[in-house]
Amino acid sequence: MTKRLGDIVRKISRPLYSNSRLVNYYWQRTKRNKLAIFGLAFIIFLVLLAVVGPFFTLDPTLVNFEEKNLPPVGFAIEQSIYNIETDEFTTTKVSGNWKHPLGTDSKGRDMLAMLISGARVSLLVGLIATGIAIILGTIIGVLSAYLGGWADNTLMRFTDVMMTFPFFLLLVLIVFIFGPSLAIIVLAIGLTGWTGAARLIRSEGLSLRTREFVTAAKAMGASDNRVVFRHLIPNVISLIIVMATLAIPGVILAEAALSFIGLGDPTVPSWGIILESGQHSLNTAWWVAVEPGIMIFLTVLAFNFLGDGLRDAFDPKSNI
């Protein structure tokens, strides 16, 4: 089974790695878009951070009330501390130190460590959920286009029905019913987010299936399976790449939004969860909410820039 799956993946992505000349051409085109390169650089940085970062930071779960609500380096705030013996508040000036460069939250956990382990979670959510959505969308779109007739009608009407559901409400409902675990959230986003991809791929597939090479493949005895996986999908791979890149930020945002309204997985420190925990202490410790917010903002922006750049590069009609 895994061998068969690997075989399919290899065959589908074959045009990507076997044609270095063309890949180089697209790289040259993408490179002309400075924002896309910024996006790519940031994403690579983020991935590295998420993969190796946790080995160098403090334990993100380490609670230390002695050092709670420390501001980031370079900032200072006034903190009122209640003294139980004298029964009065003493106000002290607290400034950030290099032990916790990005400060600590209300439980004294290191913000830098939390953000880095949050990057891991958010990226994983983004990649896996997008993967599920794109694979589903591709299969449904290609089948719909290739089979035509009543199969096409059934699949597309199903897609329409899925699209009429308010996406976010559906997510909230699923998470509410099945409980807020990360796996459920990822699955829910993946299983609801494929509709746009399915439609796009179908429209591309409709024009592809009338091309003569499809008839030629069939005339040579290729089965439907083979036509779909060997001839149709490799022809829409550039579309899939662009769609996936543009879908990832939406997924990261959706997970953050779910966490923000309290439906995130409380056991896993994603950026959304940190943001949510920070919203209660905006008065006393603004950085707990602002820092993950900035990370989400930059990440979403980076993926969007890269996706836009790739789309322009893959589009033969665009002049860049």
Added chain:
Amino acid sequence: MIMDNTILKVSHLKTYFFTRRGVVKAVDDVNFELIRGECLCLVGESGCGKTVTALSILGLIDSPPGRIVDGQISYNGLDLAKCSPKQLRQIRGNDIAIVFQEAQSALNPVLTIGDQIVEQIKLHLPMEHSEARERAMTLLNEMGIPSVERVMSYYPHQLSGGMKQRALIAMSLSCDPKILIADEPTTAVDVTIKAQILDIFRELKAKRQMSLLFITHDLAVVAEIGDRAVIMYGGKDVETAPVSEIIGEPKHPYTAGLIECLPDLSKTADRLASIPGTTPNPSEMPQGCAFHPRCPKVMGICSQHEPPEIVISREHRISCHLYK
């Protein structure tokens, strides 16, 4: 007349397309038989049903809207018109292969030439990858493609038109089919390439004893390569005869008209000859003989009754009221 060495026999084939604007009778009663090792040409103007006939043989008519409504296609004891999709898949490529007109669009743009041929071989023959690669290179070599190793790693757009057509022929030959259908393989290439491609087909016939069903609208090509020819008009076969008789003494007025249309370099003419009128719209075929509105020898009966098939000699059949 079924002879022992008939390899493919098409009888009373009718392929209709059921569209919203009515039934299009693209192929309406076509009969011919392909003899082992011969080159049979299907000749006719655009829209006369040549390609639909070929696609019907392979069961590749898009359904809906198209359907083989009647007739038999006998091959090897099977009726291809009634075979299951699985049986047809076995036959396609393995027993009967087809070369399409435009190599550019018949090759998958995102796969290398080598990949496409190797895949084709592995689909039908139990071969290892390296073995299949060897075979692909031998085939390309036989087609007269230079530096085969390099061409194997090329994508279709990196090859010239003639090269692509050769690669396509190599691909269709990859499993040693008994019958090769060529659907206007010389229409999209220029004259010098055309001669080379025709040479390849001639060689195939001579060396491999391949039975060729050659679809073309070009009588010059027919004269060059064909043994026998079936002239088609309006979805019907109007005249079937050895090529020498078709060219030398055409019986049907349509055949005669086609031959008159060939420019003769030895004569000076102000205008080239042509058959007046246009091919009929397949959804509104004229009553009686489909050719009668354009026929120079039209008679009263032509617009009322369909002409029956008349056997002139053992190898010469014709459908025309002139030869009662």
